[in-house]
């Protein structure tokens with residue numbers, strides 16, 4: 168079931184990505200990273216992803232990812248953590264994920280840095296920005312973003328390779344654009360002003376809003392529903 172769904176959905180998503188690039192005068196559709204978010208879906212979704220060549224998987228919870236990885240075995244996928252990370256799960260997260268999108272506090276960054284140093288690693292992370300200012304969302308306010316990225320970037324054990332943000336669930340296109348634009352502006356400021364910032368990923372865009380996110384400069388979209396269908400909440 169997942170395989171058929173993905174075989175139909177993936178070309179559709181890829182063509183939407185290309186069209187969004189064209190609309191905004193971008194010629195780099197091939198450089199937009201697509202992360203398939205499998206949270207709430209069973210291991211079959213991962214097998215299907217592997218089969219169609221969707222190489223990067225996003226999960227929101229460390230334990231769910233660990234359980235699935237154990238069931239699925241090595242499918243040759245890379246795993247990204249896109250959801251909130253608790254400090255007591257950092258050690259486990261570093262074993263599972265090649266990129267953490269959700270560094271949303273300095274204390275969490277310090278915990279990631281400390282565990283990474285023990286492993287002799289400098290772990291790539293994204294700093295999460297709460298560009299919509301919603302109370303329910305984690306991440307640094309845009310106004311404090313530059314200082315936060317500077318502070319996180321100074322830690323031994325981590326490399327800040329970009330920013331992540333989530334827009335509100337809304338059909339107000341102007342609102343979505345402004346959230347993405349504020350995040351992109353911060354990304355550019357970090358790139359210009361911070362020596363320790365390594366701009367690689369601007370992670371913005373989910374099923375509801377990825378075309379707009381791409382038009383506003385995203386180079387990594389995180390898609391669950393568009394690829395795998397609805398999920399248990």
Ligand SMILES: *Cc1c(COP(=O)(O)O)cnc(C)c1O
Pocket residue numbers: 204206227249250333373374375389390391392393
């Ligand atoms: C669930 C989730 C997604 C995927 O959401 P869809 O709307 O199903 O595409 C992307 N990013 C994060 C951080 C998520 O938690």
